Amino acid sequence: MSYVLIIGAKSDIAKATAREYAKHGYDLYLAARNVSELEEFVNDITVRTQRTVKPVELDILNYESHQSFYDQLGEKPLGVISAIGYLGDQDKAQSDFSEAKLIMDSNYTGVVSLFNIIADDFEKRRSGFIVGISSVAGDRGRKSNYIYGSAKAALTAYLSGLRNRLYDSRVHVMTVKPGFVATKMTEGMELPKKLTAQPEEVAEDIYKAQQKNKNVLYTKWMWHWVMLIIKAIPEWKFKGISI
């Protein structure tokens, strides 16, 4: 079977997603910076599933390299999944623009640069799927993480536009909005158990939803309702509360 390209492959969600796709018979390109660190993980999937797994070096912030990154992939992927996420330090980002920029570039600009290239190719060949992992944090800005949230909001809007553009070419675009997920990124935070997903659950949700060509996926599912409520709070009220 053909390859799925996973961007930001070192994250816990990406790893779980990689295992999920390999389990269902897909071969994988795993793209990340310092990709040699993924050696043991590549071996893990190979032993588990006997699929072909190829690590590929990618620096999402080096926009000029993206075209050549994509060109070097011998067999072009069937679909692409971006699991890039950089939460950053909100406090620092408020006073130090370089941190704010890093958050925006990692979560948004870099993904746009790469997805533009891939979208052109998929559009031409009239097949493929594009999955972008955004966040519920992008649904409404909150003081605790609004720099990150704004970058994810931009990504959500980008994916929605891309879905619209590629509809006629039969290329499917899916936006994933995870709520709390127990990963390295959230380690040490006290998260409410009922609302917190394991990376494996998120991966399973992504696989199933992508196979069904879902447009927007909240995971866990109840986040859909949680965010409906949060979005429904009027701004005059919302601005005064801490959540």
Place this chain on the structure above:
Amino acid sequence: MSLMSWGMYPKIKSSVFSYDNEKVLKQIIEEHDELIPYGNGRSYGDSALGANIVNVKPHDYFIDFNEKSGLLHVQAGVLLSEILESFVPRGWFLKVTPGTKFITVGGAIASDVHGKNHHVEGCFSECVKEFTIMTTDGEVVTCSKEAPPELFRATCGGMGLTGVILDAKIYLKKINSKYIDQTTIKTNNLKETFAAFEEYKALPYSVAWIDCLAKSDEIGKCLLMAGDFKDDGKLDYKKKGKLSIPFNFPSFALNNWSVRAFNWLYYGKVKERVSKQKVDIDTFFYPLDAIGHWNRIYGKNGFTQYQFILPKYASYQGLEEILKAISDSGKGSFLAVLKLYGKANENYLSFPIEGYSLALDFKIEKGLFELLDRLDEIVVQYKGRIYLTKDVRVSKETFEKGYPQIEIFRQYRKENKMDTKFQSLQSKRVGI
């Protein structure tokens, strides 16, 4: 962080230590005492609970598999369920598996778990070629049955008290079907149950469900399920969707009457004395895994499993006495599982000895621990022992009497300075 095991009792606050590599783990071990490795939290009691938890589960890489010998090399945090998902479709199964697949390989070694085929294949340690373990001084030791034998015997069944297992090489067994030919034998009393175990001894897998509320001459009536893998080449094993208990049931949901009703239905649905079924791996080996969080049916106070084993010569008399004591107490056990075990191994604290073992689930409630203390007396009287992996309350005295190699284990821990370094609530309670 707030932690508990499968029994949801006790709930404790612990410090949790995670490690990215051996260097970090070494540092954790050097800097802290009272450490205890924690896998998937599926032992029932307090054997993986303590002041300082070492979080092993994230270490879940598969490392190598040899198609010829069936030797699988994995990190200690890999779940048995993950092994099944990858290898049943390729015609391999675990040589030894307990009644849940949601445990880590490290935990399987530390509890030296056993399954329905104990009378044929023995404990989990039988399929372990070797493992690596980080012990007291942060040294990584590769350990097999041959070398160093003391560390192997202390670690297999040693409840995590010798160090942190990093990875293991285990042998899988070849199968040619995901289905099992199951024979169900319905018996009317303990005598018939014992006879049925002997009659079906040749089949590699067997276990009996006992109605422990049965009274007088019906005491010990059971459904014995025995079987072996089919040979039909059907191996398309997939992870099943599962039901989940979303919240704790009110603690009165399970009472004498509801358990009685369940037992009546369960036992009553089988009509013939001997019947045959074709069941799949999950139904046969892991019936309870199909229901997520099934521990919640016991309510928020949690539950415990009381599992003991009696030497074969004393099993009949002892079991009769124990079943009578339970029946008289009126405390229902939803699940009462009886099995005939094979020979004991050489590991210092492995649970199995040749004889009959009974496992009973009880919700934690007033009067329960008094009943279990009473059962302890009978177990001790008949030279039996208690299974640490399920235990949350046994006394030091009762525990010691059941395990003749206890002093060797204690001495070994002391000599290697493991006794202060690795401790759990359970190890402190029973003094190991």
